[in-house]
Amino acid sequence: MTGELLELSAAQAVEAVHAKQIDPAELFETYRERAAADELNAFTWVAEGPPPAPPAGDAPLGGVPVAVKDLFCTEGVPSQAGSRILEGYRPPYSATVVQRLADSGAPLLGKTNQDEFAMGSSTENSGFGPALNPWDRSRAPGGSSGGSAAAVAAGLAPWAIGTDTGGSIRQPAALCGVVGMKPTYGACSRYGMIAFASSLDQAGPLTRDVTDAALLLAHMVGRDPCDSTSLELPEPIERPRAEHLRGIRLGIPEELTGLEGGIEPGVREGFERTLALAQELGASIEPCRLPHAPHALSAYYLIAPAEASANLARYDGVRYGLRVDGALDLATMYERTRGGGFGREVKRRIMLGTYALSSGYYEAYYGTAQKVRTKIAHDFAAAFERFDFIATPTSPWVAFELGSKTDDPLQMYMNDFCTVPMPLAGIPAISIPCGLSEGLPVGFQLAGPAFSENRLLDAAFALEQAIDFDGSSARA
Amino acid sequence: MPEYEAVIGLEIHVQLATRTKMFCACEVTFGDPPNTHTCPVCLGLPGALPVTNERAVSFATMIGLAFGSEVARRSVFHRKNYFYPDSPKGYQISQYDEPLCRGGQLGDVRIHRVHLEEDAAKLEHLSESGRIHGSARSVVDFNRCGTPLVEIVTEPDLRSPEQAREWLTLLRTTLKSLGVSDVDMSQGSLRVDANVSIRPAGQEALGTKTELKNMNSFRFLERGLRAELGRQRELLDGGGVVELQTLHYDPVSDRLTPLRSKEEAQDYRYFPEPDLMPLEVSDELLGEARAALPELPAERALRFERELGLSPGKARELAFRAEQAAYFERAVAVAADGVPATELANWIPLLVERIESETDPAASRVTPKSLAALAAMVARKEISRDAAREVLTMLAAEGGDPQAIAEREQLGALAADGQLAALVEQAIARDPRAAEQVRASNVKAIGPLVGYVMRETKGRADGGEVRRLILERLGVS
Amino acid sequence: MVDRDQVVHVARLARLELTDAELDRMAAELSHVLDHIEKIRELDLENVPPTSHVVDLPAPLRPDEPRPCLERDIVLAGAPEPVDGGFGVPSPGAAPA
Ligand SMILES: [Mg+2]
């Protein structure tokens, strides 16, 4: 039975629960045991015992449990954002998204490992040790939502949620061979999601397939009175059913698919193979221009650290979390607490962001980056006049060896080359597995205009049916 | 030594009288046990987000309209970054280069800007016994944290401590009549900082200013300003220069102490608050704010001048003090015909002098009706001004009817005929030299004669009437 | 280029204690990253408005109605130094504000 349960996608499991073919408590326990026996360091906390209350018989998510990135606050449950400065922190409230999922019948399975405060692309920046890629445990699962991606890929969770600021859902999804979607900015409430870069952060699903992604997302979205930047999508998220891509125009931006991004040959091959499939399904493929996209990474690495430098100022040893040398004077307490509690990459970004906002540098750095952001949004708007979607590889490369990119921050930042422009413009994008390169998954990314989630999911679904990808070996 | 001119500008923080905080739904309270009115937002917990209180926007808009400011239909919240235990997020949500209101005027003072922000938490210093390993401790209470504030910044239009105090009275009354704040300095709902400089009279360029903090009452504001102006004058006279610095005024010692000079200039690293989209003042909100505006003190003063014939000074004295103005208007409404409003106006400050509560005459035992009756007796010369003051003292102490008190105390005016005429005869008889001088047109010499009659009548006689009688009797008129 | 003095200044603004080794490394790393990032300053961005928010909607306003607050025990549960119902800290008097 266990083996059969594991072979069900989350949406199939929901249907089976609704049809009374499986018992949600058994499903929960099966996954709970697997998560508790996690050897990938994908989880930082796993539910103890059964879920608080069985879901109503008709709960839309059927009691199929969800793994939640540690960045989300979960009431009474450790929520540490991958940081030692929040070690043992148990918030008095749950993030809106987590609450909505629980209310819809997806109880909390566990909290997943991540790069500290979502700053990273490999989960090696976690304060609690790196997560491992289930396809090859010597490799990184990507990041920052690496724990969620690894857990879903390894069958330790039916599905998971993560957050994406510059690619933190899509890139680990690509490296772990799962589906990851970042919706339009504002679609999911950020309330209770520990902030990294407020104007970019968005929650989204990491799932085994596109149908699961649509189902989970459908119960995450919606305006939240507690998040001023959240909004109602113009239409509910539907189950994707498209079988072809006739009439769909795909734009291939030279800037993100050319040599500049340093795309690996195996990744390029997978990308082009998928484009050919799209064409077979009826899509038209044409090059397009996003002239400012190559500068997106620079703008991102000014805007995100600047916002982060303020968002992380609250970790000061006064109200919660770590405090170091509290008996000394206030300034020393602050500096030692923060110096000791934050990891290397977080300190680097706080420094970068503080510098970019500091007197005399604001215009040159932060101000300029905001203008580049405007240009990037204009580039996309212009492209979407001619194209339905933009297609790129999700990551320039497949999963890399642990430790291979930690010495050079710029190298690590290049992970986000293809994923960073979309959050800068606030638009949705999805990554689906499109094959293997030397035994490791390759991700294919589609991005659409704001609020195009349903069309994106449909297109991704049609492609998914045509792509020959089998993730079951990672679940073994 | 040159003459100097003081140049003063004020920065006033006003707590708005909303039910809930600026960016969360915690109730705004005063005096409750610490940390009993907090939530993830005002504690700066991880993941919490601000949502703007509509009434705070509406109140700030009303303040802007009252000043005749330009109310921005779109303004922006910024983060002002600084580390301090009273700032749970490490930044204050405030407004920076796109504030809600710009310009405007209140009384003689131009308004520079008005913006919305959130209050900080309260930091209480523990006594010696609370030390840990010898280090002094403080305790943070977040009940106040997040209370809506408007910051009002004036242009440097004030020229003296007295004027600053008087203007602050106007501001306080204006805010109170708008119903947007308790404006209680003792509870910290009105907090004043001042920028102070001096310059040689006639000089255009401004001198170096200092920032004065912690003047938490009207009296301390005046005294603090006076102390600082004196300090600056002394410095310049002694050939020194004023240094740009922030000073803390200690009302107990009347001393100014510089706040510990910072190792580096403050760098607040303002940037637009990403958690809040720009604030838009809708037509609806603006219309409602406009409709909610009451008559403002400055307008009331003009009305007192135009309709009731008060002098500009008297009109402002009353109108800038809302309670007195309200009492005055009630007295005018119930006064008998023939009692001029100007007469009534004179009695308000006299009443205020005689009551415990220094502000509100309505809280005294004297009703507007009895004050109006007293003023009528004076106007009809049924009682002398001096005697009426005595009646007022008794009225304030015991309440009741002024007529009855005057009769009981035999303070009623003496009729011109009879006793008063006899006393005039006596006065002339006792001081013939003075009488002779008055006859010779030296009217100034009448003083002792009037004085005699007033003394004999214990002030019950009307001084003017006595004077008229004496002049008549001596054939001078 | 970011020199060591600037790093010291910025670390102070950010209230981060950095060891000598960290300060040196930070100066090198920030310079390296900024060298790359600074290329955006060569773009022609005249008359381009800055984007702070990608959503072009006004901020929603909240009705002024109180909602329940957290229990104080819960509020103080994770406090490093709970004192008399509040959060204890070293007095700021001794430190620059
Ligand atoms: Mg202020």
Ligand SMILES: [Zn+2]
């Ligand atoms: Zn609150």
